[in-house]
Amino acid sequence: MKQLVELISGDTLEITLEPVTRMDLIKYSGASGDFNPIHTIDEEAEKVGLPGIIAHGMWTMGNLAKLFTPYYEQGFIQDYRIRFAGMVFINDVITLKAEIIESTDEYSDFDVKAINQDGKVVIKGAVRFVKK
Amino acid sequence: MFKDLVGKRSRKVKNVVERGLVKRFAESIGDSHPIYIDEVIGKQSRYGQNIAPPTFPRTFDFGKVEGLNLPNKGLIHGEQIYHYNRPLLVGEEINCYTEVKDYYDKTGKNGLMGFLVTKRYGEDLDGNLIFTEESIVIINEAVREALKA
Numbered sequence: 001m002k003q004l005v006e007l008i009s010g011d012t013l014e015i016t017l018e019p020v021t022r023m024d025l026i027k028y029s030g031a032s033g034d035f036n037p038i039h040t041i042d043e044e045a046e047k048v049g050l051p052g053i054i055a056h057g058m059w060t061m062g063n064l065a066k067l068f069t070p071y072y073e074q075g076f077i078q079d080y081r082i083r084f085a086g087m088v089f090i091n092d093v094i095t096l097k098a099e100i101i102e103s104t105d106e107y108s109d110f111d112v113k114a115i116n117q118d119g120k121v122v123i124k125g126a127v128r129f130v131k132k
Numbered sequence: 133m134f135k136d137l138v139g140k141r142s143r144k145v146k147n148v149v150e151r152g153l154v155k156r157f158a159e160s161i162g163d164s165h166p167i168y169i170d171e172v173i174g175k176q177s178r179y180g181q182n183i184a185p186p187t188f189p190r191t192f193d194f195g196k197v198e199g200l201n202l203p204n205k206g207l208i209h210g211e212q213i214y215h216y217n218r219p220l221l222v223g224e225e226i227n228c229y230t231e232v233k234d235y236y237d238k239t240g241k242n243g244l245m246g247f248l249v250t251k252r253y254g255e256d257l258d259g260n261l262i263f264t265e266e267s268i269v270i271i272n273e274a275v276r277e278a279l280k281a
Contacts, residue, residue, distance in 0.1 A: 069165045072179075084210060
């Protein structure tokens with residue numbers, strides 16, 4: 001594994017997740033305390049006009065941050081901003097990506113996003129990883 | 133109706149970064165890294181302790197802003213923004229509160245939408261800021277009508 005400080009502009013971190021399951025979302029509901037039923041119960045999702053249950057936006061945002069977890073000895077995520085752009089459904093295959101934009105001695109800035117199996121962006125934003 | 137609440141804050145609520153919950157939360161986002169879970173790795177780390185994932189504040193109680201009554205259905209989470217001065221440490225106690233930052237209307241392709249901006253704060257027991265968490269929640273016309281009724 002490269003040290004984060006060795007990454008240069010244009011380098012990317014990337015992970016593709018296993019297909020999303022209902023159990024993933026049940027576990028996230030329990031761990032986060034967000035029991036909005038559109039994330040776990042089909043009928044409740046359909047009632048609000050969705051074709052089926054959708055992932056919590058925060059589940060995807062939580063997942064995306066793990067691209068940076070291996071680098072905790074070099075620093076930490078100081079800023080993490082996400083715009084929720086699209087929905088994630090059961091069986092979707094989500095790929096998490098971070099592309100380095102700028103790096104100094106003090107920090108590295110990344111563009112981050114999660115895309116589905118059709119290449120559609122479901123969340124996107126930015127991370128500033130500080131080295132202090 | 134939300135405009136009147138801008139600037140209002142909740143009272144501070146004490147929370148604990150619970151070891152068991154950090155483990156369960158990390159698992160639920162597929163991020164069971166030893167820095168969150170393994171006590172020995174935590175002790176040896178530059179933080180001297182296990183830390184919590186950056187989106188962990190989702191689990192905290194930030195108290196309630198008086199008069200802010202949002203339905204738990206029909207809201208769209210638009211944006212989420214974290215800022216950290218340092219990571220959260222497993223086992224530490226923090227004081228949390230929330231503030232209504234802004235409210236504005238926009239007319240888009242789905243009609244009149246309301247944008248509610250709230251910001252949450254986590255401080256150590258000496259009052260030093262550890263993190264902030266800002267959310268933008270979009271409220272559609274149907275929900276606004278239902279709230280007026």
